[in-house]
Amino acid sequence: MARITCDFFSETLMMSTSMTVLLPEKTSNQIGMQNKTGDRSVYPTLFLLHGFSDDHTIWTRRTAIERYVSELGLAVVMPDGDHSFYTDMAYGRNYWTFLTEELPRVARQFFPLSDKREDNFVAGLSMGGYGALKWALHKPDHFAAAASLSGVLDIASHVQSQDKNNPLAEVLYRVFGDQDIRGTEHDLLHLVNQLNQSEFAVPNIYQACGTEDFLYQENLAFKEACTTTKLAVQTTFDPGTHEWGYWDHHIQKVLEWLPLSTTK
Template sequence: MALIQCHFFSETLGLSTAMTVILPQRTSGQVGMAGVANRDRHPTLWLLHGGSDDDTIWLRRTSIERYVSELGLAVVMPQAHLSFYTNMEHGGQYGTFLMEELPRIARSFFPLSDAREDNFVAGLSMGGYGAFKWALTQPDRFAAAAGLSTANFSTAKFGEMLRRPRFLELVYGTASQEGTDNDLYHLIRKCSEAAGEKPKFYQTCGTSDFLYEHNLELKNAFEASTLDFTYDEEPGTHDWAYWDKTIQDVLAWLPLRKD
């Protein structure tokens, strides 16, 4: 695998930011790990970090590089700070950065496929919210989307539970987000009712996670829709032991094309 960390200027954000990228490499000489590159333009997993982390965290806390080595799958991990992948009320336009600018820049740097069937998005906690929000907003861009221990910021009681509503106010202001494009429940209904191709969705959460009840509410919303949805749960909490295991489940679930 080729591992690249890029620092670049974002015109959307008006500042320098970063992404960490894993690219497939065709090789049999790596000790303990095979490498596969099936195509000239690689299928891509856009993998989003959680609220306390950055673009390097998936590499530092999981074996994602090893897990994708034999799949011929590129992984793009952007830096989004504590933005919830949203156009912030008091901060950067991270929703536009993620959904519009990042794919354009990444594909200008690297040979990444822009075909819908070759693109997938996943994330944990805040990144799960971002992954679902992106795929539900732009369903024509993805074949699949997955959320691990998703932090559903659509609910007012989430901010009350964390007892830190001020950092949510930086993103959303003080107005209710119900019925807006920041509301996952609204996006699920909207996507479900829309015409055209839609991604498959996968959700998983540990049964001892402090977000477990919120994930059950989100599960119910997906199951009430017409979307292709898979849910999984098992013992676990909001930690990297759970995410290191379940990202492997996500990779096994992805509808990767067989050439």
Template structure:
């Protein structure tokens, strides 16, 4: 696999930003790594970070480069800061940047497929929310989405934010005064996506039973199971930590329709 960090100017954000990219290499002789050769335009996983991290974190905390090499898939890891992958009420349009501008830029730099069936999105915590939001909002562009310990019930999280003035201020800068029944509400997006004509994304959700977001994940699972969407859920012992996510991202790669 080839690994690189890209610095580029985002017209949507109006500033310079970064992404890390893993690309399949045309070789099967890397020592100690199972490599699947990939020719032509690559299938791509957009892999999203959590609230406290950046575009380098998946590389620093997991073996995603080694795991991806076995599938011959490209992995694009963008930097979204603390945006919740949202067009912020008081800030930049990160949802538009990550879901539209970034894929187009990445495809202009690298041989990545633009076909819907070749594009997937996954993430942990805040990134799990972003992954589901992107795929449910743009099912015509993404074939599958996976959430690992995702912050999937933003309406409930908004209520909990009232306990901390600082957290509540940050949350309102991102989402405004309310989330329920808006494009930032995943429960609402599930219904909207189900009712749309056209293709639907496959959804994968996992969460550790000791995770502080476990109850939020159960509420999303219940809502997803009430739809006709192709939905997979797994749970087991685990907290909100990298040992759990390193294991589960391997499950995600196995599950993806590659």
């Protein structure tokens, strides 16, 4: 695998930002064959999102993701989402527009990545689990599969909480303002119901959360909300807390679950 730190200017964010990208490497023999035929290979892609306290480098620093994908022929794009909850912030930058529109366009401009739905997947942990499912539920025609590890899946309840001792309270205010977001485009449970009533093909969903995680109950609620819909959700609720040992183990489960074509 090649690991690339890509610094670039985002027109959406109006600032320089970065992404870490893992790309499969070809052997010299494969390169020779490619040049001879004039064929340009493109890779299936996993967009992998970080959590609240981290950045685009964290997956490669705290897990062995590079080793896990090395034999899969899979590219991994890890953007920087700051504290945005991957949302166009009420008092901040437009990270939702950046993530869902600019990032894929820029990444495919820079790197040989497939734009086909069946070749694209999104996953994330905690805040990134919310962002991954929000992206996939909003744009089901873009992804074949989406995964959440210990995701913040009932963001509305956190926003509605008026507990000023909650360290996230100020951040959530900057992201969502003082609006009630239940039943809006930010509410995953609302998006599940909307997608269930649509004619779109739906992405497969993988959901994992530790039974000792403080987000366990809302993960249970998300699973239950999906049981009467057309969404296919594979769930793993097993012993664990909100920490990297759990995520390092379960990202391997996600990679095994992804519907990667063996012909690539």
